[in-house]
Amino acid sequence: MVSVPHVNSEDRIMLERDEGKLKVGLVGFGKMGMLHAGILNFLPEVKLAAICEKSGLIRKFLKKVFKDVKILDEVDRLSSFDLDAVYVTTPIGSHFPVVKSLYENGVTRNLFVEKTLASNFDEARKLCEFAQEFGGVNMTGYMRRFCVTFMKAKGLLSERVIGKPLSFKAYAYSSDFFGIDGCSKVKTPVVGVLRDLGCHALDLALWFFGDLKVTDVRLKSVLNNSSIDSAYLRAEAASGLVGDFSVSWSVSGYRIPEVGFVIEGSEGCLTVNDDKLELNMKDGSTHRWFRHDLDDRVDFWLGSPEYYREDECFVEAVVHGRSVEPSFEAAAKVDGLIDEVLAGAGQLG
Numbered sequence: 128m129v130s131v132p133h134v135n136s137e138d139r140i141m142l143e144r145d146e147g148k149l150k151v152g153l154v155g156f157g158k159m160g161m162l163h164a165g166i167l168n169f170l171p172e173v174k175l176a177a178i179c180e181k182s183g184l185i186r187k188f189l190k191k192v193f194k195d196v197k198i199l200d201e202v203d204r205l206s207s208f209d210l211d212a213v214y215v216t217t218p219i220g221s222h223f224p225v226v227k228s229l230y231e232n233g234v235t236r237n238l239f240v241e242k243t244l245a246s247n248f249d250e251a252r253k254l255c256e257f258a259q260e261f262g263g264v265n266m267t268g269y270m271r272r273f274c275v276t277f278m279k280a281k282g283l284l285s286e287r288v289i290g291k292p293l294s295f296k297a298y299a300y301s302s303d304f305f306g307i308d309g310c311s312k313v314k315t316p317v318v319g320v321l322r323d324l325g326c327h328a329l330d331l332a333l334w335f336f337g338d339l340k341v342t343d344v345r346l347k348s349v350l351n352n353s354s355i356d357s358a359y360l361r362a363e364a365a366s367g368l369v370g371d372f373s374v375s376w377s378v379s380g381y382r383i384p385e386v387g388f389v390i391e392g393s394e395g396c397l398t399v400n401d402d403k404l405e406l407n408m409k410d411g412s413t414h415r416w417f418r419h420d421l422d423d424r425v426d427f428w429l430g431s432p433e434y435y436r437e438d439e440c441f442v443e444a445v446v447h448g449r450s451v452e453p454s455f456e457a458a459a460k461v462d463g464l465i466d467e468v469l470a471g472a473g474q475l476g
Contacts, residue, residue, distance in 0.1 A: 148174040149445060152210045152234070154202055154225055155217035156180045156189060159241050159268075162430045163214050166438045169427040173442055177208050205234045212237035212264070212445050219243055219318050223250040227257065236263025237445045239438075242330070243267075243322050244458035248466040251459035258455045264444045266451050267458035269330040271386060271401070273433035273440065275421035277331060280388070280399040284335055288406065289392030292336060295370040299328040301384035303376040307350060319355035321465050325374035327386045329461045330453065332372070335388075336364050341464060344471035349377055360468050 149172050153160055156178055167173045177197040180186050189198045199205065202225055205213065213235050215225050223245050226238060238258075244267045245251040258265045271277055284292065301324060316323045332339060343361035348354050357375035364370075376384075387400030395408035404421075406414040425435040444451035 148172060149211045149442060150174050150176040150208065151442075152177040152179065152205050152208065152213040154179045154205075154213060154215050154229075155221075156182075156185055157216065157218075160214070160216035162434060163216060163239075163438060165429045166427060166435055167214070167442075170439065170442055172446060176210060177205055179205060202228045202234070203232045205229070206232045210235045212239065212441075214238075215240040217241075219322060220246050222246070223254060226254050230257045230261050236261045237265070238263070239266045239268065239441050240455070240458075241268040242458065243318075243326050243462055243465070244455055245462055246318075248459065248463040251455070251462040255455045255459050264441070264448070264451060265455045266441045266444070267453050267455060268437065269327060269453045269458065269461075270431075270433045270437045271327050271331055272334060272453060273436035274401060275418055275423045275432070276399050276401060276404045276416070279404050279416060279421055280390075280397060281335060283397060283404075283406070284390070288395070289390065289397050289408070290394030291366075292368050292390055292392050294368065295332070295336075295388055295390040296373070297328045297332055297370060297386075297388045298373045299324045299384070299386045300374075300378040300381045301376045302379060302381045303384075304350060304356065305377045305379050305381075307377070317354075320374055320376050321355060321358055321468060324376055324384055324386075325358060325372065326461050326465065328372055328374065328388075329464050330458070331386065331388070332362070332370060333457070333460050333464075334453070335390075336366075336368055336370070338460070339364055339370065339464065341467040341471055344468050346468070346472045358468065360471075362464070 151167055151173050153164055153175065164175060164178070167175050175196055177199060178189055178193065179199045179202055180189060181200060186198050186200060197208065213229055215222060215238065217225055222240055226240060229235065229238060245254055339362040341360055341362050345359040346355050347357045349356040356377055360372045362370050385401050390397045395406060398405045403415065403417045423432055425432040427435055429435065440451055
């Protein structure tokens with residue numbers, strides 16, 4: 128980390144008062160920035176020291192709410208605060224330039240970046256190179272890895288409880304744009320449903336099964352020609368495992384976004400989503416767990432418990448100087464799969 132000597136007396140008093148705590152900065156105060164700021168403020172090892180936000184209106188609000196946090200408008204100004212870590216919660220399209228600036232200006236070596244890591248695999252690969260060059264702890268916000276049902280599923284798969292995985296079906300659905308036709312003036316997120324929602328299913332599949340290669344793609348634009356609103360893709364692993372993904376934000380009955388898997392193995396079937404997990408074994412036995420069966424408790428609940436576990440995991444990794452998953456390298460694989468999908472559909476420039 129680089130310390131810049133030109134810190135005014137007010138800032139110096141603030142930093143000395145919080146000596147011994149992990150000083151964390153945050154870039155981008157939208158929905159996810161607000162969520163992470165709330166959790167970081169609760170963690171006893173953390174001092175939220177600075178927030179960088181481009182919007183003047185939001186900065187004015189932040190100065191009233193966070194009395195002892197420095198509110199800034201430029202990323203490079205964060206170098207004045209000797210930060211131990213920074214969260215990047217800006218729109219996906221800005222991840223690459225923001226993270227590049229943080230590294231090159233010596234703001235910190237420890238970075239948490241919300242999903243997806245970048246806008247494409249080339250940018251993600253370059254960010255991985257920066258991380259390797261500068262060192263430190265890096266993590267990407269695929270929070271479903273910290274959901275108790277998916278954590279339990281990962282453990283059961285690792286223990287080969289259903290034998291060898293042979294195939295799977297994965298989905299990522301929401302009703303955000305259900306019933307809206309192409310004539311509507313409603314605007315969908317510019318990144319499309321794959322980066323907005325489908326990336327969670329892709330990340331979990333990579334976590335469960337290892338590297339995958341896309342073999343078939345079908346994309347659909349419902350609302351307008353520039354928006355990918357639903358996607359089907361098939362992927363294969365080197366082991367011969369075949370998986371089908373269905374992704375859409377226009378499905379009835381999903382007021383809250385949901386990700387799920389049905390995994391067929393040589394000894395049984397595992398079904399898991401955000402709320403429950405079920406095993407149906409070939410010997411006729413059945414086992415079922417809901418969130419409350421899996422000790423789904425945290426010290427501070429904001430958004431959902433997995434966000435707290437995610438932030439706690441990153442902070443502990445920084446404190447102890449150890450690596451953590453999902454790292455930039457793991458997240459880059461998701462960007463790589465999305466690029467494969469777009470290339471397969473002829474939509475990658």
